[in-house]
Amino acid sequence: MSHPTRTRPLPFVSLVVLAALGAAAQQPPTSPLGPVSPTTGMVLRDEVVRALIHESSGDRIHDNVQRISLLARDTQGGYAEAAVWMKAAAEAAGLQDVRLEAMKDGPQWRATRGELWVSGPHRYRVTSYADQPMALAGGSGSFEGSGLELVDVGTGMQDADYEGKDLKGKVVLTRGPPGFAVRRGVGQRGAVGVVSSYSTPPWNAPNRIDGDFPDQVGWARVSSSLLPPGTPVPFAFMVSDRQGRELRAELQAGPVKVDVSVATETFEGHYSIVSGVIPGTRTGEEVVLTAHLDHYKPGADDNASGSAALLEMVRTYTVLIRRGVLPPPVRTLRVLWLPEFEGTRDWFSHHAEDPVRRVANFNFDMLGASLTRAHSRFMVTYTPDWNASFVNAVSESTVAFMNRFNGVAYPPRKDFRIGSVTGSRDPLDAHMERYSRGSDHQLFNDYRIPGVSFTTWPDDTYHTSGDKPELVDPTQLHRSAFAGLASVTVAAWAEGSGALELARLVAVHGARRVAEDEFRARRDLASAPAAELPGTYRLARAVVRTGYQREREALRSCVPLGAPAALVQAMVKALEAAEAQALKRLEADGKARGASLKEPAPTEAEKRARAFVPRRVKGQELASFDEVAGKASPEAQPRVAAVQAAMTAAATALRERGEGELRFFQLPDAIASYADGRRSVADIREAAYAEYGYVFPVEALLDLFGVLEQGGIMTRAR
Secondary structure (H helix, E strand, C coil): CCCCCCCCCCCHHHHHHHHHHHHHHHCCCCCCECCCCCCCCCCECHHHHHHHHHHCCHHHHHHHHHHHCCCCCCCHHHHHHHHHHHHHHHHHCCCEEEEEEECCCEEEEEEEEEEEEECCCCCEEEEECCCCHHHECECCCCEEEEEEEEEECCCCCCHHHHCCCCCCCCEEEECCCHHHHHHHHHHCCCCCEEEECCCCCHHHCCCCCCCCCCCCCECCECCHHHCCCCCCCCEEEECCHHHHHHHHHHHHHCCCEEEEEEEEEEEEECCEEEEEEECCCCCCEEEEEEEECCCCCCCHHHHHHHHHHHHHHHHHHHHHHHHCCCCCCCCEEEEEEECCCHHHHHHHHHHCCCCCEEEEEEEECCCCECCCCCCCCEEEECCCHHHCCCHHHHHHHHHHHHHHHHCCCCCCCHHHCCCCCCCCCCCCCCEEECCCCCCCHHHHHHCCCCEEEEEECCCCCCCECCCCHHHECHHHHHHHHHHHHHHHHHHHHCCHHHHHHHHHHHHHHHHHHHHHHHHHHHHHHHHCCHHHHHHHHHHHHHHHHHHHHHHHHHHHCCCCCCCCHHHHHHHHHHHHHHHHHHHHHHHHHHHHCCCCCCCCCCCHHHHHHHHCCEEECCCCCCCCHHHHHHHCCHHHHHHHHHHHHHHHHHHHHHHHCCCCHHHHCCHHHHHHCCCCCCCCHHHHHHHHHHHHCCCCCHHHHHHHHHHHHHCCCEEECC
16 A cells, blocks of 8 residues: 655755755846857857757748748738738737838729730730739739730830831830830830830849740839820730740741730728837837838748748747746847838838937848859848948858858758758858948938848849749748847847947957958059059058948947947057058058159049038938939939939949949949038048949039939038
8 A cells, every 4th residue: 555755854955955046047047148259259158049049940931931922012902911910920929019000101003903815816815913913013004905916126225126116006025124115115106015024123134134034024013104194004014034035936927916904903002010029128229120021922032031030030039038048138129021111211200200229220131042042142231331330240250150150061060050940951151241232221221220131142033923932941041030130139138248248349350351451452552553553542541541440430339238438449549559550551552662652633623522521411311312313403414414424334343343233222322321411522432432442433423412412412511
């Protein structure tokens, strides 16, 4: 038979141990930051790095990429469905105060039918909106017609493409961007619609050309602004390169006629921004995380991947905080899913004056493309030189760690391997890239909030029907999410001693970056012809000075986080001493060339550039050169044309030098962003050279800031 268990009093030592364990269990988790790790090179503690890797999941992200990509988020209805789903998913993931913030009402478009048929005895359907939403360009007008003659205009980008062709009442076939055919073929020559096999935007042209992927359908919109007032909005069908070739082959055999049935409507409505927070312990400070939720169907990489990765980051944080692995963040994490550009503009229109200091923005756009199948690579942008921040060193250290432990298919350190169960074993080759625009981080930078963007670029399926979930790699999604988690954790949790360790990390990475700046300056000086030596020497000095100024500002950005000002100032002083030595080495290089370094007297344009100190008008932070140029008076048009010609020449030179297309995306606005009320146009010219390595003509910059001043978005500090 069994005997009842007798209880005995615990010895005193055991009581002490239990009390200690209980007290330890009640202690809040320690800061995730520590000294620079000798293993990872980051200021995150190694156990936190492991937790971020192994709690996050690329497989979960991929599941949600598939869900989001089922919706056509380039229409108000499809986007609204995606936003409602994301709100519920974010709440389930633990995000707090999740809400849909309605954007301003505006004209919306939707299609209920869109079919293109080749008529005749062997009538067949070419394409259908129901089968492929990208087949009908957004904004297309309604139309019913049969037996319409199809006329090929080639690329349709030049007037010569239309010479001798009667287009009235006919349908234009083009392999160029449909906007040209809408303007010239419909607006000027009376065509009723367009069929285009174009699929490669200019900024992706170095990576693929039409015909490389013959079954991709491109994404396009029809704009009424291309038409004379009162002209009915035409339809535009998008077909693949293969379908375009088939139609042209039929035209070689004789006339081709098509039947068109399109039903669309416009109405007033709005998109919404999904907003939520992970609350911080310090009031009035935020780190903002963004991903654009809009885009075509399927739009898996662009940008279901960024939206789904951001959702997984939220889930990872809330789980680790709930488990006590992480304490609550010091700064509130503000998480935004929104329409690209327009959503961010709208959000700033309501929140720019919030009594909140926004420390940094981390933007997630196109994260998941398979590096091998899409011929892509993972990259993180720096902030622009004029908006220096600690986030650059944080991103650098994260990328270096990821490369070191994931550069082979079977890394020996499995605890630091970032991969997914259903993903690839692609070696990682991640890169830091100089600042480029092209996603929502640019708008945060324009508001002087340091913003970096995480992306995979280029992408063979960009803005086409080929952007499908099966070409998105769960392993790459996992790596991208970790890169975001590691960087955001430092920005949101740094305080006190952790902020000081961050400043030390910034100093270490700053030393490497200014060494690269000096290398470039001395190389430029070494390669300059003797006659150009004085001007090159001045610009080379600007490269060095700009680099050191950038790193000093990055160090100072650690002080508001809690780094002791005196210790940070000592690091700044060390940089000042190093800058003086670098400039002496540069001078020695110049003198060794045996030519005079004395600059010639400034030209009249250079004198005006030194006297012109532009400053952005408050409230016009996001106004663009294109907006101003579109409204410029006839008297200002020559200056607008001069700026456009100079920027085209700059883009051509940068392209020929091997720079990526995104580096000079919206280049006039990138240059205009240097205006801070302290730099003269001459100073901006030198700073732009330091950023881009290109000498912008001083006359063109005077025209640029003159046009912006006339447009009301710039004023003169003096």
